[in-house]
Amino acid sequence: MRIAIVGCGYVADMYRYCLDLHRDGLVLTGVYDRDPDRLAAFARTWGDHAYASLADLLAEPGLGIVLNLTDPENHAAVTRAAIAAGIHVYCEKPLGLTLQEAQSLGEAAQAAGLRLAAAPSNVLGEQAQTLWRAVRTGTVGRVRLIYAELDDGMVHKADYRRWISRSGRRWPAEGEFETGCTFEHAGYVLTLLVAMFGPVRRVTAHSALLIPDKECDVPVHPAPDFSCGLLEFDGGILARVTNSIVAPYDHRLRVIGDGGVLSVDEPWDFAGPVRLKRTATGRLDRFLERRFPGRRGKVMPAARRVPFRGGRGRPTMDFMRGVREFADAIREGRPGRMDADLAVHITEVTEMLQHPDRFPVPAPVTSTVAAMRPMDWAQ
Numbered sequence: 001m002r003i004a005i006v007g008c009g010y011v012a013d014m015y016r017y018c019l020d021l022h023r024d025g026l027v028l029t030g031v032y033d034r035d036p037d038r039l040a041a042f043a044r045t046w047g048d049h050a051y052a053s054l055a056d057l058l059a060e061p062g063l064g065i066v067l068n069l070t071d072p073e074n075h076a077a078v079t080r081a082a083i084a085a086g087i088h089v090y091c092e093k094p095l096g097l098t099l100q101e102a103q104s105l106g107e108a109a110q111a112a113g114l115r116l117a118a119a120p121s122n123v124l125g126e127q128a129q130t131l132w133r134a135v136r137t138g139t140v141g142r143v144r145l146i147y148a149e150l151d152d153g154m155v156h157k158a159d160y161r162r163w164i165s166r167s168g169r170r171w172p173a174e175g176e177f178e179t180g181c182t183f184e185h186a187g188y189v190l191t192l193l194v195a196m197f198g199p200v201r202r203v204t205a206h207s208a209l210l211i212p213d214k215e216c217d218v219p220v221h222p223a224p225d226f227s228c229g230l231l232e233f234d235g236g237i238l239a240r241v242t243n244s245i246v247a248p249y250d251h252r253l254r255v256i257g258d259g260g261v262l263s264v265d266e267p268w269d270f271a272g273p274v275r276l277k278r279t280a281t282g283r284l285d286r287f288l289e290r291r292f293p294g295r296r297g298k299v300m301p302a303a304r305r306v307p308f309r310g311g312r313g314r315p316t317m318d319f320m321r322g323v324r325e326f327a328d329a330i331r332e333g334r335p336g337r338m339d340a341d342l343a344v345h346i347t348e349v350t351e352m353l354q355h356p357d358r359f360p361v362p363a364p365v366t367s368t369v370a371a372m373r374p375m376d377w378a379q
Protein backbone atom coordinates (compact mmCIF):
# COMPACT_ATOMS: atom_id res chain seq x y z
CA MET A 1 0.00 0.00 0.00
CA ARG A 2 1.42 3.38 -1.03
CA ILE A 3 1.17 5.98 1.71
CA ALA A 4 2.21 9.63 2.05
CA ILE A 5 2.69 11.71 5.20
CA VAL A 6 1.19 15.19 5.67
CA GLY A 7 2.65 17.03 8.69
CA CYS A 8 6.34 16.55 9.50
CA GLY A 9 6.21 17.60 13.15
CA TYR A 10 7.27 15.99 16.41
CA VAL A 11 5.23 12.80 16.06
CA ALA A 12 6.07 12.26 12.38
CA ASP A 13 9.58 11.13 13.36
CA MET A 14 8.07 8.40 15.55
CA TYR A 15 5.89 7.13 12.71
CA ARG A 16 8.80 7.32 10.32
CA TYR A 17 10.97 5.33 12.70
CA CYS A 18 8.33 2.59 12.86
CA LEU A 19 7.94 2.38 9.08
CA ASP A 20 10.84 -0.06 8.92
CA LEU A 21 8.70 -2.58 10.84
CA HIS A 22 6.24 -2.64 7.92
CA ARG A 23 8.45 -2.66 4.85
CA ASP A 24 6.52 -5.73 3.63
CA GLY A 25 3.19 -3.89 3.61
CA LEU A 26 3.67 -0.12 3.42
CA VAL A 27 5.59 2.02 0.91
CA LEU A 28 6.14 5.71 1.65
CA THR A 29 5.92 7.78 -1.54
CA GLY A 30 6.89 11.05 0.15
CA VAL A 31 6.08 13.70 2.72
CA TYR A 32 4.71 17.23 2.90
CA ASP A 33 4.58 20.01 5.49
CA ARG A 34 3.37 23.55 4.83
CA ASP A 35 6.35 24.82 6.81
CA PRO A 36 9.21 24.60 4.27
CA ASP A 37 11.94 24.38 6.94
CA ARG A 38 10.18 21.51 8.68
CA LEU A 39 9.65 19.76 5.37
CA ALA A 40 13.30 20.14 4.34
CA ALA A 41 14.62 18.97 7.74
CA PHE A 42 12.38 15.91 7.78
CA ALA A 43 13.07 14.91 4.17
CA ARG A 44 16.82 15.35 4.74
CA THR A 45 16.83 13.32 7.97
CA TRP A 46 14.98 10.35 6.52
CA GLY A 47 15.95 10.62 2.85
CA ASP A 48 12.31 10.97 1.77
CA HIS A 49 10.83 12.68 -1.26
CA ALA A 50 9.41 16.11 -0.35
CA TYR A 51 6.30 17.19 -2.23
CA ALA A 52 6.10 20.86 -3.17
CA SER A 53 2.45 21.14 -2.11
CA LEU A 54 -0.47 19.19 -0.69
CA ALA A 55 -1.98 19.16 -4.19
CA ASP A 56 1.19 17.50 -5.55
CA LEU A 57 1.04 14.87 -2.82
CA LEU A 58 -2.63 14.14 -3.47
CA ALA A 59 -1.93 13.82 -7.19
CA GLU A 60 0.63 11.03 -6.63
CA PRO A 61 -0.41 8.13 -8.90
CA GLY A 62 -1.58 5.06 -7.00
CA LEU A 63 -1.48 6.74 -3.60
CA GLY A 64 -3.63 4.61 -1.27
CA ILE A 65 -3.52 6.34 2.10
CA VAL A 66 -2.84 9.83 3.38
CA LEU A 67 -1.30 9.66 6.83
CA ASN A 68 -2.49 12.89 8.45
CA LEU A 69 0.02 13.87 11.14
CA THR A 70 -0.82 17.55 11.34
CA ASP A 71 -1.73 19.16 14.65
CA PRO A 72 -5.36 18.61 15.79
CA GLU A 73 -6.59 22.04 14.63
CA ASN A 74 -5.59 21.11 11.07
CA HIS A 75 -6.76 17.49 11.00
CA ALA A 76 -10.17 18.19 9.47
CA ALA A 77 -8.97 20.38 6.59
CA VAL A 78 -6.28 17.90 5.50
CA THR A 79 -8.60 14.90 5.91
CA ARG A 80 -11.25 16.66 3.82
CA ALA A 81 -8.76 17.51 1.07
CA ALA A 82 -7.61 13.88 0.88
CA ILE A 83 -11.18 12.58 0.77
CA ALA A 84 -11.98 15.07 -1.99
CA ALA A 85 -9.00 13.65 -3.91
CA GLY A 86 -10.40 10.12 -3.50
CA ILE A 87 -7.76 8.86 -1.04
CA HIS A 88 -8.27 6.89 2.20
CA VAL A 89 -7.14 8.68 5.37
CA TYR A 90 -5.51 7.52 8.57
CA CYS A 91 -5.44 10.48 10.94
CA GLU A 92 -3.59 11.10 14.19
CA LYS A 93 -6.02 11.50 17.07
CA PRO A 94 -8.38 13.12 17.56
CA LEU A 95 -10.26 12.63 14.30
CA GLY A 96 -11.95 15.99 14.97
CA LEU A 97 -12.17 18.48 17.81
CA THR A 98 -15.92 18.04 18.17
CA LEU A 99 -18.36 15.19 17.63
CA GLN A 100 -19.91 17.19 14.79
CA GLU A 101 -16.58 17.62 13.01
CA ALA A 102 -15.68 13.94 13.39
CA GLN A 103 -19.13 12.83 12.27
CA SER A 104 -19.08 15.02 9.17
CA LEU A 105 -15.66 13.62 8.20
CA GLY A 106 -16.97 10.08 8.66
CA GLU A 107 -19.96 10.89 6.49
CA ALA A 108 -17.81 12.54 3.80
CA ALA A 109 -15.58 9.44 3.61
CA GLN A 110 -18.57 7.12 3.45
CA ALA A 111 -20.24 9.18 0.72
CA ALA A 112 -17.00 9.00 -1.30
CA GLY A 113 -16.70 5.24 -0.77
CA LEU A 114 -13.46 5.74 1.17
CA ARG A 115 -12.12 4.49 4.47
CA LEU A 116 -11.20 6.65 7.42
CA ALA A 117 -9.49 5.72 10.68
CA ALA A 118 -7.73 7.47 13.53
CA ALA A 119 -4.96 6.81 16.03
CA PRO A 120 -4.14 5.80 18.68
CA SER A 121 -3.37 2.23 17.76
CA ASN A 122 -2.03 1.04 21.11
CA VAL A 123 -5.16 -1.16 21.32
CA LEU A 124 -3.43 -3.31 18.67
CA GLY A 125 -0.28 -3.63 20.78
CA GLU A 126 0.93 -6.70 22.64
CA GLN A 127 0.18 -5.31 26.09
CA ALA A 128 -3.38 -4.25 25.22
CA GLN A 129 -4.12 -7.54 23.46
CA THR A 130 -2.76 -9.48 26.45
CA LEU A 131 -4.98 -7.50 28.80
CA TRP A 132 -8.01 -7.92 26.55
CA ARG A 133 -7.43 -11.67 26.26
CA ALA A 134 -7.22 -11.95 30.06
CA VAL A 135 -10.53 -10.06 30.38
CA ARG A 136 -12.18 -12.16 27.63
CA THR A 137 -11.11 -15.43 29.14
CA GLY A 138 -12.51 -14.47 32.53
CA THR A 139 -9.20 -14.28 34.40
CA VAL A 140 -10.76 -11.92 36.96
CA GLY A 141 -14.32 -13.12 36.52
CA ARG A 142 -17.02 -10.53 35.93
CA VAL A 143 -15.56 -7.05 35.43
CA ARG A 144 -17.24 -4.38 37.54
CA LEU A 145 -15.04 -1.30 37.57
CA ILE A 146 -12.08 0.26 35.76
CA TYR A 147 -9.77 2.96 37.12
CA ALA A 148 -7.78 4.66 34.38
CA GLU A 149 -5.36 7.47 35.19
CA LEU A 150 -3.69 9.58 32.55
CA ASP A 151 -1.93 12.09 34.75
CA ASP A 152 1.20 13.51 33.20
CA GLY A 153 2.62 15.64 35.99
CA MET A 154 3.10 19.40 35.62
CA VAL A 155 4.38 19.31 32.07
CA HIS A 156 4.60 23.13 31.92
CA LYS A 157 7.31 22.93 34.64
CA ALA A 158 9.27 20.25 32.78
CA ASP A 159 12.25 20.97 30.53
CA TYR A 160 10.15 20.31 27.42
CA ARG A 161 12.05 22.97 25.49
CA ARG A 162 14.75 20.32 25.24
CA TRP A 163 12.46 17.57 23.96
CA ILE A 164 13.57 17.46 20.35
CA SER A 165 12.55 14.91 17.73
CA ARG A 166 15.07 13.19 15.48
CA SER A 167 14.60 15.68 12.65
CA GLY A 168 14.91 18.61 15.06
CA ARG A 169 11.30 19.51 15.89
CA ARG A 170 10.66 20.84 19.41
CA TRP A 171 7.79 19.24 21.33
CA PRO A 172 4.83 21.55 20.49
CA ALA A 173 3.97 22.56 24.07
CA GLU A 174 1.76 25.52 23.15
CA GLY A 175 -0.35 23.41 20.80
CA GLU A 176 -0.63 20.61 23.35
CA PHE A 177 -1.82 23.01 26.07
CA GLU A 178 -4.37 24.55 23.71
CA THR A 179 -5.69 21.20 22.47
CA GLY A 180 -5.87 19.94 26.05
CA CYS A 181 -4.46 16.86 27.74
CA THR A 182 -7.81 15.06 27.54
CA PHE A 183 -8.02 15.38 23.76
CA GLU A 184 -4.33 14.48 23.55
CA HIS A 185 -4.44 11.40 25.76
CA ALA A 186 -7.89 10.00 26.62
CA GLY A 187 -7.98 7.99 23.38
CA TYR A 188 -5.20 5.73 24.63
CA VAL A 189 -7.52 4.20 27.19
CA LEU A 190 -10.89 4.87 25.57
CA THR A 191 -10.11 2.75 22.48
CA LEU A 192 -9.02 -0.07 24.74
CA LEU A 193 -12.11 0.17 26.95
CA VAL A 194 -14.45 0.28 23.95
CA ALA A 195 -12.70 -2.72 22.39
CA MET A 196 -13.12 -4.68 25.63
CA PHE A 197 -16.55 -3.53 26.80
CA GLY A 198 -18.34 -2.08 23.77
CA PRO A 199 -19.64 1.45 23.28
CA VAL A 200 -19.83 3.93 26.13
CA ARG A 201 -23.50 4.50 26.99
CA ARG A 202 -23.33 7.45 29.43
CA VAL A 203 -20.74 9.94 30.65
CA THR A 204 -20.71 12.05 33.80
CA ALA A 205 -17.72 14.37 33.80
CA HIS A 206 -16.07 17.44 35.21
CA SER A 207 -13.16 19.40 33.76
CA ALA A 208 -11.27 22.52 34.76
CA LEU A 209 -8.33 24.69 33.89
CA LEU A 210 -6.53 24.56 37.22
CA ILE A 211 -3.32 26.34 36.18
CA PRO A 212 -4.11 28.97 33.52
CA ASP A 213 -0.54 30.31 33.40
CA LYS A 214 1.45 27.68 31.55
CA GLU A 215 4.61 29.86 31.57
CA CYS A 216 4.99 29.57 27.80
CA ASP A 217 7.30 31.63 25.61
CA VAL A 218 4.31 32.91 23.61
CA PRO A 219 0.73 33.66 24.74
CA VAL A 220 -1.47 30.56 24.86
CA HIS A 221 -5.12 29.88 25.59
CA PRO A 222 -4.98 26.58 27.41
CA ALA A 223 -7.83 24.10 27.40
CA PRO A 224 -8.82 22.35 30.65
CA ASP A 225 -5.76 20.73 32.22
CA PHE A 226 -7.85 18.35 34.33
CA SER A 227 -10.82 16.13 33.61
CA CYS A 228 -12.41 13.26 35.39
CA GLY A 229 -15.27 11.25 34.01
CA LEU A 230 -17.37 8.27 34.85
CA LEU A 231 -18.15 6.11 31.84
CA GLU A 232 -20.98 3.59 31.86
CA PHE A 233 -20.87 0.52 29.65
CA ASP A 234 -23.45 -2.19 29.05
CA GLY A 235 -23.78 -4.64 31.90
CA GLY A 236 -23.30 -1.90 34.48
CA ILE A 237 -19.53 -1.75 34.02
CA LEU A 238 -18.16 1.61 35.19
CA ALA A 239 -14.87 3.27 34.31
CA ARG A 240 -13.38 6.27 36.04
CA VAL A 241 -11.06 8.05 33.62
CA THR A 242 -8.84 10.89 34.82
CA ASN A 243 -6.69 13.10 32.59
CA SER A 244 -4.44 15.86 33.83
CA ILE A 245 -1.19 17.74 33.45
CA VAL A 246 -1.39 18.72 37.09
CA ALA A 247 -1.34 15.57 39.25
CA PRO A 248 1.90 13.53 39.41
CA TYR A 249 2.64 11.11 36.59
CA ASP A 250 0.39 8.08 36.85
CA HIS A 251 -0.80 6.09 33.85
CA ARG A 252 -2.16 3.05 35.63
CA LEU A 253 -5.08 1.21 34.12
CA ARG A 254 -6.77 -1.20 36.52
CA VAL A 255 -9.54 -3.58 35.51
CA ILE A 256 -11.33 -4.78 38.61
CA GLY A 257 -13.32 -7.99 38.55
CA ASP A 258 -14.80 -10.29 41.17
CA GLY A 259 -11.70 -12.46 41.14
CA GLY A 260 -8.98 -9.83 41.10
CA VAL A 261 -7.38 -6.88 39.40
CA LEU A 262 -5.62 -6.78 36.03
CA SER A 263 -3.33 -3.79 35.71
CA VAL A 264 -0.90 -2.07 33.40
CA ASP A 265 1.36 0.83 34.31
CA GLU A 266 1.71 2.48 30.90
CA PRO A 267 -0.89 1.86 28.18
CA TRP A 268 1.38 3.13 25.42
CA ASP A 269 4.23 0.73 26.13
CA PHE A 270 3.66 -2.29 23.88
CA ALA A 271 6.16 -4.33 25.89
CA GLY A 272 4.77 -3.34 29.29
CA PRO A 273 3.62 -6.16 31.57
CA VAL A 274 0.02 -7.00 32.44
CA ARG A 275 -0.28 -7.98 36.08
CA LEU A 276 -2.86 -10.03 37.92
CA LYS A 277 -3.56 -9.60 41.59
CA ARG A 278 -6.12 -11.87 43.17
CA THR A 279 -8.85 -10.41 45.38
CA ALA A 280 -7.75 -10.47 49.00
CA THR A 281 -10.10 -12.65 51.04
CA GLY A 282 -8.38 -14.13 54.10
CA ARG A 283 -7.16 -12.11 57.12
CA LEU A 284 -3.52 -12.36 56.09
CA ASP A 285 -4.26 -11.33 52.51
CA ARG A 286 -6.21 -8.30 53.67
CA PHE A 287 -3.44 -7.38 56.12
CA LEU A 288 -0.78 -7.63 53.40
CA GLU A 289 -2.89 -5.55 51.05
CA ARG A 290 -3.21 -2.75 53.61
CA ARG A 291 0.43 -2.97 54.64
CA PHE A 292 1.90 -3.19 51.12
CA PRO A 293 -0.59 -1.41 48.83
CA GLY A 294 2.06 -1.21 46.10
CA ARG A 295 2.07 -5.00 45.50
CA ARG A 296 0.64 -5.47 42.05
CA GLY A 297 0.65 -9.23 41.59
CA LYS A 298 2.18 -11.60 39.09
CA VAL A 299 2.96 -10.86 35.47
CA MET A 300 0.62 -12.54 32.98
CA PRO A 301 2.12 -14.39 30.00
CA ALA A 302 2.17 -12.01 27.01
CA ALA A 303 0.00 -12.82 23.97
CA ARG A 304 3.24 -12.69 21.96
CA ARG A 305 6.70 -11.16 22.10
CA VAL A 306 6.96 -7.54 20.94
CA PRO A 307 8.76 -7.63 17.57
CA PHE A 308 10.80 -4.46 18.17
CA ARG A 309 12.81 -2.79 20.91
CA GLY A 310 11.50 0.45 22.43
CA GLY A 311 13.10 2.83 24.91
CA ARG A 312 16.46 4.69 24.85
CA GLY A 313 15.07 7.30 22.49
CA ARG A 314 13.07 4.77 20.47
CA PRO A 315 9.24 4.80 20.63
CA THR A 316 7.69 2.22 22.95
CA MET A 317 4.71 1.99 20.59
CA ASP A 318 4.67 0.85 16.99
CA PHE A 319 2.95 3.99 15.70
CA MET A 320 2.57 2.44 12.26
CA ARG A 321 0.64 -0.60 13.45
CA GLY A 322 -2.71 1.15 13.06
CA VAL A 323 -1.78 2.29 9.55
CA ARG A 324 -0.76 -1.27 8.68
CA GLU A 325 -4.01 -2.71 10.01
CA PHE A 326 -5.90 -0.04 8.04
CA ALA A 327 -3.97 -0.83 4.84
CA ASP A 328 -4.45 -4.60 5.27
CA ALA A 329 -8.19 -4.15 5.87
CA ILE A 330 -8.55 -2.05 2.70
CA ARG A 331 -6.50 -4.52 0.64
CA GLU A 332 -8.43 -7.53 1.96
CA GLY A 333 -11.80 -5.76 1.63
CA ARG A 334 -12.70 -6.46 5.24
CA PRO A 335 -13.85 -4.11 8.02
CA GLY A 336 -10.91 -2.52 9.80
CA ARG A 337 -10.42 -2.93 13.52
CA MET A 338 -10.24 0.83 13.88
CA ASP A 339 -12.68 2.18 11.31
CA ALA A 340 -14.34 5.60 11.38
CA ASP A 341 -17.21 4.63 13.72
CA LEU A 342 -14.66 3.93 16.46
CA ALA A 343 -12.87 7.25 15.86
CA VAL A 344 -16.18 9.16 15.88
CA HIS A 345 -17.28 7.44 19.10
CA ILE A 346 -13.95 8.14 20.80
CA THR A 347 -14.13 11.79 19.71
CA GLU A 348 -17.62 12.14 21.20
CA VAL A 349 -16.66 10.60 24.54
CA THR A 350 -13.46 12.66 24.65
CA GLU A 351 -15.37 15.85 23.99
CA MET A 352 -17.79 14.95 26.80
CA LEU A 353 -14.83 14.50 29.13
CA GLN A 354 -12.97 17.66 28.17
CA HIS A 355 -15.99 19.92 27.66
CA PRO A 356 -18.83 18.58 29.81
CA ASP A 357 -20.28 22.12 29.72
CA ARG A 358 -21.28 21.52 26.08
CA PHE A 359 -23.60 18.71 27.13
CA PRO A 360 -26.69 18.64 29.40
CA VAL A 361 -25.60 19.64 32.90
CA PRO A 362 -25.96 17.33 35.90
CA ALA A 363 -28.37 18.38 38.67
CA PRO A 364 -26.98 21.10 40.95
CA VAL A 365 -26.65 20.32 44.67
CA THR A 366 -29.43 22.15 46.58
CA SER A 367 -28.28 21.80 50.20
CA THR A 368 -25.30 23.74 51.54
CA VAL A 369 -23.14 23.77 54.66
CA ALA A 370 -21.24 26.37 56.73
CA ALA A 371 -17.43 26.28 56.66
CA MET A 372 -15.90 24.04 59.35
CA ARG A 373 -13.34 25.41 61.80
CA PRO A 374 -10.12 23.41 62.20
CA MET A 375 -9.50 21.91 65.67
CA ASP A 376 -8.06 24.56 68.03
CA TRP A 377 -4.83 22.58 68.45
CA ALA A 378 -4.29 22.57 64.70
CA GLN A 379 -4.58 26.36 64.22
Ligand SMILES: NC(=O)c1ccc[n+]([C@@H]2O[C@H](COP(=O)([O-])OP(=O)(O)OC[C@H]3O[C@@H](n4cnc5c(N)ncnc54)[C@H](O)[C@@H]3O)[C@@H](O)[C@H]2O)c1
Binds near residue numbers: 011038070
Ligand atom coordinates in the same frame (compact mmCIF):
# COMPACT_ATOMS: atom_id res chain seq x y z
N1 LIG B 1 3.78 15.26 20.31
C1 LIG B 1 3.58 14.04 20.72
O1 LIG B 1 4.28 13.54 21.61
C2 LIG B 1 2.49 13.21 20.10
C3 LIG B 1 2.42 11.85 20.41
C4 LIG B 1 1.41 11.08 19.84
C5 LIG B 1 0.50 11.68 18.99
N2 LIG B 1 0.57 13.01 18.72
C6 LIG B 1 -0.43 13.59 17.80
O2 LIG B 1 0.21 13.80 16.56
C7 LIG B 1 -0.36 14.91 15.88
C8 LIG B 1 0.74 15.87 15.50
O3 LIG B 1 1.38 16.29 16.68
P1 LIG B 1 2.85 16.85 16.67
O4 LIG B 1 3.30 16.81 18.07
O5 LIG B 1 3.68 16.18 15.63
O6 LIG B 1 2.56 18.37 16.22
P2 LIG B 1 3.56 19.40 15.54
O7 LIG B 1 2.97 20.74 15.74
O8 LIG B 1 4.96 19.14 15.99
O9 LIG B 1 3.48 19.02 13.99
C9 LIG B 1 2.41 19.27 13.17
C10 LIG B 1 2.96 19.62 11.81
O10 LIG B 1 1.87 19.69 10.88
C11 LIG B 1 2.14 20.75 9.98
N3 LIG B 1 0.87 21.20 9.39
C12 LIG B 1 -0.20 21.75 9.99
N4 LIG B 1 -1.17 21.97 9.10
C13 LIG B 1 -0.73 21.56 7.92
C14 LIG B 1 -1.29 21.53 6.61
N5 LIG B 1 -2.51 21.99 6.38
N6 LIG B 1 -0.56 21.03 5.61
C15 LIG B 1 0.70 20.57 5.85
N7 LIG B 1 1.29 20.57 7.05
C16 LIG B 1 0.58 21.06 8.08
C17 LIG B 1 2.80 21.82 10.84
O11 LIG B 1 3.54 22.73 10.06
C18 LIG B 1 3.69 20.97 11.76
O12 LIG B 1 5.00 20.79 11.25
C19 LIG B 1 -1.41 15.49 16.83
O13 LIG B 1 -2.67 15.02 16.46
C20 LIG B 1 -1.01 14.93 18.19
O14 LIG B 1 -2.15 14.75 19.01
C21 LIG B 1 1.56 13.79 19.24
